[in-house]
Amino acid sequence: MAGEPQADCLFCKIVEGTIPATVVRETETTVAFRDINPQAPTHVLVIPKAHYRDAATLAAADPQLTADVLRETAEVAAEDKVDATGYRVVFNTGAGAGQTVFHAHAHVLGGRGLEWPPG
Secondary structure: EEEOOOOHHHHHEEEEEEEOOOEEEEEOEEEEEOOOOOOOOOEEEEEEEEEEEOOOHHHHHHHHHHHHHHHHHHHHHHOOOOOOOOOOOOOOOOOOHOOOOOOOOOEEEEEEOOOOOOO
């Protein structure tokens, strides 16, 4: 069921505290933690505590929670001091787009040039 923790989900286990992560922020509805394979000096994942498969599912089911996740991306950028120089927020949706953990999450990337297209 959408929103319910999934026993086989890595990010649900991080929310539960059964898998360690370098948490940088936590709210009632979200958790933000450092990516274990950073692609930029700032690379933080912001996830809803409730389980939704991807960003599209999250947005359709819970617009307020989606807003909470986006608001936290700005807070992460400010705390890492990349808000003034610029940062990128990325939601990979689906395996073809590079999503590897099927729990909605936003990547906050900054601290280096982030040209478009990426690569």
